[in-house]
Amino acid sequence: MTDAGLFAVLVAMVAGAIRVSTPFLFVSLGECLTEKSGRVNLGLEGTLVLGAMVAFAVSYHSGNPWLGVAAAAAAGFALGALHGAICRLPRVNDVAIGIAMMSFGTGLAVFLGKPYIQPTAPRLPSLPLGDWLGIPSLALALDVSPLFLLGIALAFLLDWAFRNTRAGLVVRVTGDDAAAARALGIAVDRVRLVATALGGASAGIGGAFLSLFYPGSWNEGLSSGQGLMAVALVIFARWQPRRCLAASLLFGAAGALGPALQSIGITAGYYFFNAAPYILTLLVMAGTGSASRAARHAPGELSITR
Amino acid sequence: MPKRKNDSQGEEPARAAVSGQRGVTNMTAAGISRRSLVLGATTGAAALASAGWPGTAGAADKLVVGVIYVGTRGDFGWNQSHATAVEALKTVPGVSVVEEENVPETLAVANTMKSMIELDGAKLIFGTSFGYFNPFMVDIARQYPDVQLRHPTTLWSADKHPANLGGYFAYMDQAHYVNGVAAGLSSKTGKIGYVAAKPISLVLRTINSFMLGVRKGNPGATVKLIFTGDWSLPVREAEAANALASAGCDVVACHVDSPKVIVETLERRGVKSCGHNTSQAALAPKGFITGAETKYETIYKGFAELLARGEPLPNVAIGGYDKDMVTSTPFGAGASEEARRAATEAIAALRAGQPMFAGPIRDNKGNVIVAPGSALGNYAPELETANYLVEGIEGSVT
Incomplete structure (x- = not known):
């Protein structure tokens, strides 16, 4: 590999990390909040797809992409609240409901989204943060979406809130020990409902990024499983928002590896390079995993750890 | 997620009635349809239900063509290329078209084909996705020998597959x-x-x-x-x-x-x-x-016209610019x-x-x-x- 080629691949991976990571980031932050409260919402893949469709439709009709983002957040909030409300009922399994919500969200998006495959909607603007560098490829890589910056801010905000605010403590107590939370007078179900709804809203914004920024159009295969991968990222990130950010960036960069290598002439083994994000996950999990430490980070009330 | 337009049996007669609105009577097609209903009734319990549906009568006057898509018709791609051609097919007098989108390459496509044949009286079916062919279209072709099925590949071969199945392919x-x-x-x-x-x-x-x-x-x-x-x-x-x-x-x-x-x-x-x-x-x-x-309309229209005249369809139809x-x-x-x-x-x-x-x-x-x-x-x-x-x-x- 020549130096120029290496530089091109590195730039492509930075660009990929920035472009591709945002949906992962919003979905994993949303799921992180939900799981911290003691519930698993596997339905965020459906929320992501519905968010993408709603954002595109609203942007198309109103001409304002930011209205689309708001509508996607509202749609995600509604789906999350529905999940939370159903899980309040006795003897309901949150994992099963999550899978049902995934089908529901995706199905609804495909059903309602049919008329929006053909048209083009106004896209979100981008912030050219790299123009001062004078290197065209870097400038292009740093032409970021405001949603990406919002996602970074959200990761740090969540992290801070979990540690330093009363609301964060309430969510954590609810997630770690429902009995203790009830003894403190916390309405466990209500906390979980709100956490799931807010988590859904975050995933909806992730969907808006897909349809309004990158790749920037609506079709049925738009997500291709990114919502599910992001849910897995939360475990990978050990339920810590700042690690969700790092994991999302890593996945974005690894996803850009396959196309970038082929574009500079390293063409053999592209299936292997395209699988990079998954191989990376396996390696990191195997390298950092431990029978005793893993459970320490997991919220105690989570149905997958109980 | 796949969305089946015609999941429940209750919707079937309605679809057949809508598709049968154009009023050109074709005696040949009507004859074939009636024969298929009699034949169908002897083949199994599922067919008994179809013989009893009142709504299918309207469709029997026309040549019914079924088209199945793996995705949505307006996808700016593969499915749209077929759907555009089907729009042209719909303008052929005496032809009515039943379509279903988002049919996965699973048993679902076999059920769709059965419902198009039994309930809508389809005589010609285009299954437009690669994975529909084997085993689903092959099985349906064996089960319904008087229905013609065509698949947009060159997978069909005379010694391995039924004679009422075939391929068409645009190079x-x-x-x-x-x-x-x-x-x-x-x-x-x-x-x-x-x-x-x-x-x-x-x-x-x-x-x-x-x-x-x-x-x-x-x-x-x-x-x-x-x-x-x-x-x-x-x-x-x-x-x-x-x-x-x-x-x-x-x-x-x-x-x-x-x-x-x-x-x-x-x-x-x-x-x-x-x-x-x-x-x-x-x-x-x-x-x-x-x-x-x-340009699949060349095939779709050509096949419909052959069937309407009662002539046999070619099993293999391939071409590029030379065949339009x-x-x-x-x-x-x-x-x-x-x-x-x-x-x-x-x-x-x-x-x-x-x-x-x-x-x-x-x-x-x-x-x-x-x-x-x-x-x-x-x-x-x-x-x-x-x-x-x-x-x-x-x-x-x-």
Whole structure:
């Protein structure tokens, strides 16, 4: 590999990390909040797809992409609240409901989204943060979406809130020990409902990024499983928002590896390079995993750890 | 998630009634339909229900054609290329069409076919996705010998499959050759990109033809090839288009199910684009050159007319420009004058049967594919099993 080629691949991976990571980031932050409260919402893949469709439709009709983002957040909030409300009922399994919500969200998006495959909607603007560098490829890589910056801010905000605010403590107590939370007078179900709804809203914004920024159009295969991968990222990130950010960036960069290598002439083994994000996950999990430490980070009330 | 328009039995008569509104009576078709109902009633319990549906009578006067899609009809790609042709089929007098979208390549497609045959009285079924063929269309063809089924591949063979099944295939590599001619002459840098789905011979063949077309007009040009790994991966397709643009390609072509995302991304990057499957011209008003389109209406209308006259359908119907089965999208702003002229000439040459694979042709590892002085015809069986990339392509099959 020549130096120029290496530089091109590195730039492509930075660009990929920035472009591709945002949906992962919003979905994993949303799921992180939900799981911290003691519930698993596997339905965020459906929320992501519905968010993408709603954002595109609203942007198309109103001409304002930011209205689309708001509508996607509202749609995600509604789906999350529905999940939370159903899980309040006795003897309901949150994992099963999550899978049902995934089908529901995706199905609804495909059903309602049919008329929006053909048209083009106004896209979100981008912030050219790299123009001062004078290197065209870097400038292009740093032409970021405001949603990406919002996602970074959200990761740090969540992290801070979990540690330093009363609301964060309430969510954590609810997630770690429902009995203790009830003894403190916390309405466990209500906390979980709100956490799931807010988590859904975050995933909806992730969907808006897909349809309004990158790749920037609506079709049925738009997500291709990114919502599910992001849910897995939360475990990978050990339920810590700042690690969700790092994991999302890593996945974005690894996803850009396959196309970038082929574009500079390293063409053999592209299936292997395209699988990079998954191989990376396996390696990191195997390298950092431990029978005793893993459970320490997991919220105690989570149905997958109980 | 798949959405079946006609899941419940309750909706079936309604659909049949709607599709049977056009009032041209065709005695031959009516006769065939009635026979099928009698036959169906003896084959099983499921058919008993169908004989009792009141709504099917309206459809029996017409030739009912069933069309099944794996995705949505307006996908800017493969499904739309069929749906556009079906719109033309609907204008044939005496034909009514029943369609179903988003049918997965599972038992679901067998159920859809059964319901089209039993409840709507379909006599001809086009299952337009690769995975429908075996075992689903093969089984249905055996089960309903008086229904004709056709699949858009060359998978059918007389010794292995039922006689009421068959294939039709538009040789898109000819249209990609024309794309290549126009792309080569519209590129200033001589660096051209290509985004492809999977390294199967069908796709390798279109890439090779594209490359031969590029070198026809621009002998020094190279084509950088990126495989995404699957038919529809919007995010990775956008990444691939971006990577090619960053690598200095000023024209990019593609072979994926729906090139919408690729063409839009290229337009944003100021890179010229070639389309595939259906017209993407509207997506790239500045950079669109031309596109490779199928013209299935030639097949669909032709088959419907044959059936209406009571004549047998051919089991295999293949062709390119010569049989009016492929076409090129009208030139966009990205096509240079020279490219327009050369591409138009190339179309005329292909229509006359002039071979694309005229020697000497080597693959990109140096092996001889076609010796100097000889040529492979445009429908030569050797091309069906292509597992190489011709000289000039920077890419790898594995």
